[in-house]
Amino acid sequence: MAYPVVLFIHSWLRWAVVLLVLLALGKALRGWLGGGAWTPADRRLQVLAVSAFDTQMLLGMILYFGLSPFTPPALEGGLRASLSVPSLRFFSVEHPTLMLLALATVHVASALSQRAEAPVSRHRLWALGLLLAMLLVAFAIPWAGLSHGRPLFRGF
Template sequence: MFSTLLIFHSIVRWGILISLVVSLFFAYRGWLKNKPWTRFDNYCRIITVSFVHIQLIIGFWLYLISPIVDYFLNNFDEALHITQARFFGMEHITMMVLAVSFITIGSSIARRTKDSKKKFKMIAIWYTIAFIFIFTSIPWPFSPFTTRPYIRFF
């Protein structure tokens, strides 16, 4: 169960990154060039939020069954000094929940706003902050905190 969830978590990460980059590209383009908000822009917003919320559910599930997190929670004082345990037990989840919150807030504001330029601006600002949080909190192979492969396989 844990390995399967970890693989799905790894795969969905790429869906988030791709949809987030696409959303950011069109948000900045629409904002800076005063483009009208289109159905495609709305689809990008919805797809990004959907990927992020699916990942949040998978991530919470992983958090509950992860042996690293279990070790972190049961040996807190010792685990704080172990980079990998601290990263997954505290840092990764905190930053990702914040990123999900920023994407959800930006999407919600944009959904309710009537003006196209303001819609694009809200998506651009909130999604950019979330992108920074996400990109710095993914355990990339080059990460100084802990490393994981670019993609996991079955």
């Protein structure tokens, strides 16, 4: 019973992550290209975006290590055997690895931007980190239409 609930929340929270990251990216690009100041509102949006990413990763790890029907078959026959099955490879290796890299990128970009002295540097580092993270996320999403795809808007 917990699997569908957590999967539903994980599926819908991704849209909050995408929305917050796009808002933060737009604000960071405007600050970088327009030479704007780094404001408390920028920091709040940064914290919200990173926190949403963290929550999404936590839910993903709960699914991966505790609830997912994909992980046991992928690990039972040995990871090597599951690499030949595209959907098992995607959900047991590719998706978690790329999302973990995206999360690490967001955290590094946030930390580096906080250490930067000049506001334009803060915006630039944050924007570049968000761009890289979203590129990784785009490759890690099980897009509808792929052999391992999932619906963009999941219901119960």
